[in-house]
Structure formats: structure tokens, C-alpha cells
Amino acid sequence: MTLDxxxxxxxxxxxxxxxxxxxxxxxxxxxxxxxxxxxxxxSNLFRQMTITGFLASGMxxxxxxxxxDLSVGSVTGFVSAVAAFFQARVFPDxxxxxxxxxxxxARGITSTIVTVLIALVVGLMIGSLQGLVxxxxxxxxxxxxxxxxxxxxxxxxxxxxxxxxxxxxxxxRLIAQGYVPxxxxxxxxxxxxxxxxLGSLDSRRRKRAYGxxxxxxxxxxxxxxxxxxxxxVYVLIMNSYRGIQNPVLLLAVVAMIVHYITQNTRxxxxxxxxxxxxxxxxxxxxxIKKNLFKVHALxxxxxxxxxxxxxxxxxxxxxxxxxxxxxxxxxxxxxGGVSLSGGSGTIMGTMIGALVMASLxxxxxVMNMPIFWQYIIKGLVLIVAVYFDIASKKKxx
Amino acid sequence: xxxxxxxxxxxxxKKFPGVTALKDVSFKVKRGEIHGxxxxxxxxxxTLMKILSGVYPHDTYEGQVFYNGEEVNFTAGAIRQAIEKGxxxxxxxxxxxxxxxxxxNIFLGHEPRKKNGSIDWNQLYSNTKDILxxxxxxxxxxxxxxxxPVGKQQMVxxxxxxxxxxxxLILDEPTSALTINEAEVLMDIIRLLKEQxxxxxxxxxxxxxxxxxxxxxxVFRDGxxxxxxDKERLSLERMIALMVGRDMTERFPERKHxxxxxxxxxxxxxxxxxxKHGKKVISGIxxxxxxxxxxxxxxxxxxGRTELVTALFGAYGQVVQGEIQVxxxxxxxxxxxxxxxxxxxxxxxxxxxxxxxxxxxxxKNISLPNMDRFAGFGRINxxxxxxxxxxxxxxxxxxxxxxxxAVESLSGGNQQKVVISKWLMxxxxxxILDDPTRxxxxxxxxxxxxxxxxxxxxxxxxxxxxxxxxEVIGMSDRIMVMFEGQSSGIIDVADATxxxxxxxxxxxxxxxxx
Numbered sequence: 081m082t083l084d085x086x087x088x089x090x091x092x093x094x095x096x097x098x099x100x101x102x103x104x105x106x107x108x109x110x111x112x113x114x115x116x117x118x119x120x121x122x123s124n125l126f127r128q129m130t131i132t133g134f135l136a137s138g139m140x141x142x143x144x145x146x147x148x149d150l151s152v153g154s155v156t157g158f159v160s161a162v163a164a165f166f167q168a169r170v171f172p173d174x175x176x177x178x179x180x181x182x183x184x185x186a187r188g189i190t191s192t193i194v195t196v197l198i199a200l201v202v203g204l205m206i207g208s209l210q211g212l213v214x215x216x217x218x219x220x221x222x223x224x225x226x227x228x229x230x231x232x233x234x235x236x237x238x239x240x241x242x243x244x245x246x247x248x249x250x251x252x253r254l255i256a257q258g259y260v261p262x263x264x265x266x267x268x269x270x271x272x273x274x275x276x277x278l279g280s281l282d283s284r285r286r287k288r289a290y291g292x293x294x295x296x297x298x299x300x301x302x303x304x305x306x307x308x309x310x311x312x313v314y315v316l317i318m319n320s321y322r323g324i325q326n327p328v329l330l331l332a333v334v335a336m337i338v339h340y341i342t343q344n345t346r347x348x349x350x351x352x353x354x355x356x357x358x359x360x361x362x363x364x365x366x367x368i369k370k371n372l373f374k375v376h377a378l379x380x381x382x383x384x385x386x387x388x389x390x391x392x393x394x395x396x397x398x399x400x401x402x403x404x405x406x407x408x409x410x411x412x413x414x415x416g417g418v419s420l421s422g423g424s425g426t427i428m429g430t431m432i433g434a435l436v437m438a439s440l441x442x443x444x445x446v447m448n449m450p451i452f453w454q455y456i457i458k459g460l461v462l463i464v465a466v467y468f469d470i471a472s473k474k475k476x477x
Numbered sequence: 478x479x480x481x482x483x484x485x486x487x488x489x490x491k492k493f494p495g496v497t498a499l500k501d502v503s504f505k506v507k508r509g510e511i512h513g514x515x516x517x518x519x520x521x522x523x524t525l526m527k528i529l530s531g532v533y534p535h536d537t538y539e540g541q542v543f544y545n546g547e548e549v550n551f552t553a554g555a556i557r558q559a560i561e562k563g564x565x566x567x568x569x570x571x572x573x574x575x576x577x578x579x580x581x582n583i584f585l586g587h588e589p590r591k592k593n594g595s596i597d598w599n600q601l602y603s604n605t606k607d608i609l610x611x612x613x614x615x616x617x618x619x620x621x622x623x624x625x626p627v628g629k630q631q632m633v634x635x636x637x638x639x640x641x642x643x644x645x646l647i648l649d650e651p652t653s654a655l656t657i658n659e660a661e662v663l664m665d666i667i668r669l670l671k672e673q674x675x676x677x678x679x680x681x682x683x684x685x686x687x688x689x690x691x692x693x694x695x696v697f698r699d700g701x702x703x704x705x706x707d708k709e710r711l712s713l714e715r716m717i718a719l720m721v722g723r724d725m726t727e728r729f730p731e732r733k734h735x736x737x738x739x740x741x742x743x744x745x746x747x748x749x750x751x752x753k754h755g756k757k758v759i760s761g762i763x764x765x766x767x768x769x770x771x772x773x774x775x776x777x778x779x780x781g782r783t784e785l786v787t788a789l790f791g792a793y794g795q796v797v798q799g800e801i802q803v804x805x806x807x808x809x810x811x812x813x814x815x816x817x818x819x820x821x822x823x824x825x826x827x828x829x830x831x832x833x834x835x836x837x838x839x840x841k842n843i844s845l846p847n848m849d850r851f852a853g854f855g856r857i858n859x860x861x862x863x864x865x866x867x868x869x870x871x872x873x874x875x876x877x878x879x880x881x882x883a884v885e886s887l888s889g890g891n892q893q894k895v896v897i898s899k900w901l902m903x904x905x906x907x908x909i910l911d912d913p914t915r916x917x918x919x920x921x922x923x924x925x926x927x928x929x930x931x932x933x934x935x936x937x938x939x940x941x942x943x944x945x946x947x948e949v950i951g952m953s954d955r956i957m958v959m960f961e962g963q964s965s966g967i968i969d970v971a972d973a974t975x976x977x978x979x980x981x982x983x984x985x986x987x988x989x990x991x
Binding site for chain 1: 814834836
């Protein structure tokens with residue numbers, strides 16, 4: 081199969097960031113004598129992208145509405161501190177009184193489950209509150225979230241009292257640090273592969289039922305095969321180290337949910353529509369405020385998820401937790417092709433953006449590059465990525 | 478040595494990816510004439526103007542352009558070069574900075590400076606005054622542009638072009654946003670400019686205007702030069718025939734319909750605008766609307782027509798008094814959803830800003846107000862959505878290779894069909910069309926007229942706002958004329974004449990300024 085010039089161009093445009101990502105990987109591979117590609121490092125790399133990944137998933141929807149959320153870093157830090165506070169200061173004594181006969185492990189797991197729920201509710205409440213002010217009181221998202229960035233940074237200091245909160249239950253640490261047992265991981269991967277193929281065939285069947293034109297079977301199977309290969313290769317590499325990382329599995333689930341929301345639900349459709357043209361969407365009978373509110377509530381909840389994973393990852397609630405995470409999340413979206421003017425962007429792009437950011441940090445750390453260089457290069461990559469995006473749009477118009 | 482022709486194009490071809498916008502165009506513009514340009518949307522008029530005014534630099538098209546007998550090859554900074562040579566363009570969409578004053582706008586980019594480099598404000602405003610006086614433009618020179626009515630803003634644009642000593646002025650549909658009075662004033666200005674030796678290229682969809690001012694009219698079709706008609710050979714039939722490439726025997730199609738029972742009635746409606754300190758925008762409007770009827774609403778810009786229909790759709794203002802009945806039941810339309818549930822649809826006036834999400838596909842635009850049909854609780858039945866949308870796209874013959882094409886790439890007429898499709902899908906019993914043929918070409922207009930008739934025949938009750946006098950008479954069964962938020966009366970189409978509507982639309986207020 082040969083591609084003509086226009087097709088090649090379209091292909092390059094569509095996969096610019098994938099190509100850039102592969103380029104970055106190869107570059108780091110060469111610079112680190114291939115240490116970068118060791119299973120252990122790849123395992124770390126993907127784990128490092130998860131917190132940014134959760135935040136970027138929510139940020140995607142916020143940016144699609146034409147808004148921005150500058151508070152997610154502080155919210156993550158706040159939720160993380162709250163979770164640590166309950167784990168270290170509240171539940172050990174409380175549960176000892178309430179379930180004196182239970183084993184230490186049972187109490188630990190109870191503490192973890194309840195803490196997770198509390199953290200999610202705190203995230204949801206923060207997001208809802210922001211959503212209320214942004215949509216129903218019409219205060220610009222930039223201002224509300226800038227204010228909340230300060231408020232919850234203050235909140236972090238208040239909850240922690242300026243000191244790191246420890247200890248965290250082992251079961252809580254597992255959320256971020258643990259691995260899926262290798263056989264389970266493999267079975268999961270196989271199930272996903274089967275679902276990919278069944279989904280592909282089912283979509284063909286339904287299209288045929290409606291009488292729509294079908295792509296060649298080989299093409300659909302090839303796509304399904306490619307995705308399956310990606311999943312299998314990933315799982316096999318991870319299994320050659322310690323297995324699939326728990327937070328990566330969690331992120332995959334979140335990303336799939338967000339993908340489903342954006343592609344298959346009415347809510348998703350409305351979010352893109354109102355980001356594209358608010359007035360036309362309003363005149364189509366869509367309740368703009370309600371949908372805007374939901375987007376921020378979802379963002380807050382994902383901030384809660386990020387906070388949980390952060391606490392599990394560092395096994396503590398820290399005073400500086402989550403600092404500058406909002407910038408990583410925004411950068412991931414932008415690198416992934418999400419338009420800051422609203423109305424367009426995909427979760428796949430966003431995840432690739434998050435992976436690019438994580439790869440830069442990871443690669444430079446492996447190379448022992450000084451921290452100051454890491455900041456400078458991350459900043460430069462962001463600007464260059466947006467420049468490429470703008471340049472490619474200009475050429476096509 | 479000046480040649481007879483100030484502008485000449487020879488074999489100009491301009492290609493965009495996938496489309497050839499201009500094909501081997503050659504034509505000439507005489508010095509000092511008013512040269513009308515007409516053609517359907519997509520005929521290549523705008524592309525032509527953009528080449529002349531340097532928006533598309535010399536190296537992006539094939540062929541030659543001569544100005545004063547010299548070949549022009551504007552490349553880098555082409556727009557500036559064109560202006561310096563004396564070619565200026567007044568765009569259809571006003572390109573002014575609303576927050577700046579008239580003077581600041583006119584001299585934006587070439588402000589007079591003092592020796593020390595700072596702006597010489599006194600000089601700027603005195604120059605502004607000179608220009609306005611020279612061309613007899615009645616505009617307050619120190620007012621902010623946003624505080625002026627659209628007609629005066631247009632004049633500011635013209636003054637801006639003239640301030641740089643334009644020899645050739647390109648006017649791109651200058652009257653599309655103007656009231657009839659404002660358009661008259663503009664015509665006078667154009668005649669005055671002609672006396673002062675300015676050559677003008679005048680693009681318009683309102684063919685009648687060419688008879689008033691043009692010396693020559695050139696017709697374009699499908700990116701090709703068709704014919705230049707001089708004044709003697711100019712006729713409406715000829716122009717339309719050349720534009721559409723076939724003879725158009727009738728401008729408004731016949732309608733065989735039965736007017737049925739009352740489906741919608743409004744009595745003594747009063748609406749205020751809460752965003753404008755509760756200013757009253759509609760007062761005391763009453764009318765009935767019947768099944769199968771086309772109810773026209775005429776009036777000048779600012780008469781409150783759009784305010785009335787958007788209020789009826791629950792999309793604007795606050796009803797402070799009056800009753801609305803649907804199927805003889807009193808209803809309160811508190812929001813758009815309520816209106817939609819009652820079977821009311823509104824095709825808004827400004828399709829780009831209010832009707833469409835330009836960068837989304839035809840499919841997504843059509844289904845947006847109709848998601849209830851495709852998504853129960855959550856998941857969208859995408860295939861059902863595609864099938865249903867395709868039905869409307871086909872029955873309205875929207876010209877597109879696929880439903881997944883972004884609507885911004887469609888022509889104006891096809892975009893309007895997308896907006897109409899999205900509202901037809903909700904099977905309205907009352908369809909409100911706010912100036913549905915504005916800015917679209919003759920062929921597409923005719924299709925939309927036919928569609929309106931079909932719907933009326935099927936029993937839909939239609940309210941149609943129109944800014945074109947002939948259209949409102951040609952299409953309506955009854956016409957309500959509005960003036961300053963009130964009804965000047967409802968007349969049967971049999972009694973309607975342009976003069977009568979005009980006099981009702983202007984009320985009896987003597988001072989029409991501002």
C-alpha cells in the first residue's frame with residue numbers, strides 16, 4: 081500500500097505528537113545508553129504520568145468548554161493532605177475504639193476504603209462549588225480557579241499544620257505503589273483484546289443493519305490488531321518487571337470513561353457544542369449552566385483521585401503536594417492538541433501529551449540532568465508543541 | 478499616461494486545496510466607474526476581492542493583475558502595499574475596533590505623529606474632521622464606534638479607506654446590515670465619491686441596487702467570469718439568468734395550501750430586556766397564527782422583530798404582561814426547552830453566531846437540539862443519529878460529500894439548510910424563521926422558499942421575518958409590520974404593497990436620524 085503526498089501529510093499531521101513521543105523516547109534511549117527502555121524505568125515512567133493523567137483527563141473537558149482550571153494542583157494537594165490526615169490522625173484511634181476485636185490489617189483496609197470515599201467526596205464538593213460559582217454566578221473560570229489555587233494551598237498548610245503527615249496504611253500505599261499480579265494482568269489483557277475484536281465486529285454488524293457503507297474488513301481488523309498489540313506488548317513488558325502498576329490501570333479506566341463520555345454521551349456532545357459556540361448551543365435548547373457545572377464537578381472529583389494517588393505514592397501528606405500540577409495538566413492537554421479556544425480535543429491526544437511530559441521528566445532524571453534544565457526544557461517543549469499545532473493549522477487553511 | 482482601465486485581470490486562477498475558487502478570470506474596470514459585481518455565494522467574488530486587496534499575495538495565484546497599466550506583484554506585506562497603492566476594501570463584516578473613537582479608527586495604523594514620536598491627537602482629529610467634511614459624512618468624529626448605529630459604522634469604514642487616499646474602493650455587500658434609510662444615505666455617499674474620481678467595485682446580493690448606481694455589472698458563476706453588462710444592457714432577468722445559469726421564471730414559487738385552525742396566539746405581549754436596565758423592547762403585540770399559514774413580520778432593523786420571536790422562543794427578555802396560547806391552551810414559555818416541548822422551533826437570524834457550531838460536523842449540528850431522540854439516559858445511538866440526519870440532509874439537498882464535513886466549509890445557502898434541518902428534525906408545529914435568506918444566493922433562496930411552502934402545505938404554522946420587502950410580500954399570507962417594538966398593524970398579503978409596508982414600518986416619527 082502506497083500513500084500519496086496528501087495522505088502522507090494528513091497522516092503526519094494526525095500523528096505528529098505520537099511521532100514526537102517516539103522521537104523523544106529514541107533520543108533518551110540513545111542518551112542514556114538504553115537504560116531508558118529498561119522495563120524498570122518504563123514502569124516508573126508510566127506510573128509518573130498517572131497523576132498528571134487524571135488531572136489532564138478532567139482538564140480536557142474544562143478546556144473544551146473554553147475554560148481553564150488553575151486550582152487542580154492545590155486541590156490535589158489539599159485532598160492528599162486530607163486523606164493523609166484521616167489515615168494518620170483520625171482513623172487509627174477511631175477504628176481502634178469502634179472495632180477493637182478486628183485485626184490490624186482489617187482496620188487498615190477499612191481506614192483506606194473510608195479515606196478513599198472521603199477524598200472523592202471532598203474533590204467532588206470542591207469541584208461542585210467551583211462549578212456553581214463559575215456557571216450560575218458567571219464569575220470567569222480563570223478567576224474562580226486562580227482564587228481556589230490560593231485558597232486550597234492555604235488549606236494544605238492548614239490541614240498539615242506545616243508538617244508532613246505520616247504514616248499511611250500499607251493498603252493505601254498499594255493504590256499508587258502496588259502491582260496487579262502478573263497472571264491477573266495477562267488475563268485482563270486477553271479480555272481487553274477479545275473485547276476490542278468483538279467491539280469492532282459488533283460495530284460492523286450494526287452499521288450493516290442500518291445499511292451504511294463498511295470499511296474493508298481487513299482495515300478494521302488491522303486497527304483492532306494494532307490496539308491489541310499495544311495492550312499486549314505493554315502488559316508483557318510490565319510483567320517482565322513486577323506487573324501492571326495499579327495507578328496505570330486506574331488511569332486507563334478513567335481515560336476510557338472520559339473517552340466514552342466525550343464520544344458517546346449527550347453530556348459529552350453538549351460540552352463540545354458549548355465550547356464551539358455557546359450561543360448556538362443555548363439556542364438549541366441546551367442548559368449551558370448545568371453542563372458547565374457538571375464539567376467542573378467532574379474535574380474536582382478527578383482532582384480527588386489524583387490526591388489519593390499522590391498520598392499513596394509519597395506515602396504521606398506533604399505541605400508542597402500538588403504544586404504546579406495544574407501546569408502539567410494544562411500542558412498535557414495543549415501538547416495533545418486540545419484547543420485553548422474551546423470546542424475541540426481528544427482524550428487520546430491528552431494522554432499522549434501527559435506521556436510526553438512524563439517522558440521528559442523521567443528521561444532527564446535518568447540522565448541526571450540538573451533540575452533547572454528540566455524546568456527550562458519542559459517550558460520550551462510546551463511552546464514548541466503549540467507552535468507546531470498553530471503552524472500545521474495555518475498550512476491547512 | 479493613464480490608460481482607460483484602472484484595474485485589469487488577465488487569466489487569474491486561484492486554487493485552494495480541493496477547490497478552484499477562480500478559473501482563468503479576465504476582466505477590466507474603467508477608471509472612475511462604479512463596477513457592480515454579482516454572483517451566487519461561492520461564485521468567487523470574495524476571492525477576487527482578496528486578490529485585489531492583497532489578502533492573497535501575488536505568489537499564491539496564477540495570472541496577472543494590472544493596476545494603472547502596471548503589473549502588481551504584492552508579496553510580503555501585500556495588504557499594506559495595496560493600501561499604499563490606493564486599493565482599499567470595506568468588508569462585509571465591519572473591521573473596526575468598537576472601543577476606539579471614530580478618529581482613532583480612521584487613523585489606526587497611520588496616526589499622525591509629533592516630532593518626538595508621540596501621537597499628535599489634535600492633528601488626528603482635525604484630519605478626521607477634514608475627511609468627514611470632504612466626503613459629507615455625517616458622523617461625530619470623537620464618538621466611540623460601538624455607540625454608533627451600524628449605518629454610521631459603515632461610513633467610518635469608508636472614511637478609513639478614504640483617509641489613505643484610496644483610488645479604488647472595494648465595497649463588499651455594504652448594505653447587507655443597513656436599514657433602508659441608511660442604505661439610501663450610503664448610495665448618496667457612493668455617488669459623491671464617484672464625482673470625486675474614486676473607482677468603486679460594488680459587490681451586492683441586492684440586485685436592485687445595481688440599477689441605482691452601477692455603470693457596469695459583472696456576473697460571476699462557479700469561479701468564472703461570465704459577462705460584463707453595461708448600463709444599457711442591464712436587466713434583473715438577465716442578471717439572474719447569468720448568475721444561476723438558467724432562466725428563472727418566477728422568484729417566488731406557488732403555494733397550494735389550506736389555512737387551518739389557530740395553533741398559536743399572542744395577546745397584548747409586553748417584554749422587557751433585563752440586561753438593558755429593564756428597557757421595554759416589545760409592547761402590546763397581539764396576533765394569531767394558523768395551521769398551514771406563513772405569517773410574515775416586516776419592519777426595519779431595530780424594530781423589535783428579532784426580540785419578539787426570541788422572546789416567544791423563551792430565549793430572550795422577560796415577559797411582563799400578556800398571554801400566549803398554544804393550541805388554545807395558555808402557556809408560559811419560561812425557557813427554550815419549554816418552547817421546544819410545545820413544538821416551537823426558531824431558526825435564528827445570524828446563522829454563524831447563533832445557528833451553527835462552525836467547526837463541528839453537519840451531523841453534530843443537525844442533531845444537537847434533538848439529542849432526546851438519540852440518547853435516552855446516556856449513550857448516543859450514533860448510527861440512528863446518522864441515518865436520521867442524512868434523511869434531512871438529502872431531502873433539503875445539502876451539497877456535501879459527507880455528513881462529517883465541518884459546516885464552516887459549506888456555502889451560505891447550504892449552511893442555512895443545515896440550520897433549518899436541525900429545527901425540522903424536531904418536527905415543529907410552529908416554525909419561526911428569522912430572516913432565513915439573508916446573505917444567501919438566488920438559487921438557494923428559491924430552494925428555501927420552496928421548502929417553506931412544502932412545510933406550510935404539510936400544516937406547519939410558519940412565522941417568517943424578512944428584511945426584503947419583495948420577499949415578505951411574495952411569501953406571506955398575512956404580514957405584521959413592526960415599528961419600535963409595536964405592531965403598526967397586520968395586513969392581508971392581497972392588500973400589501975411595498976409603499977404601504979414602508980410607511981407602516983417608519984411609523985409617523987419624523988426624526989429618523991439615529
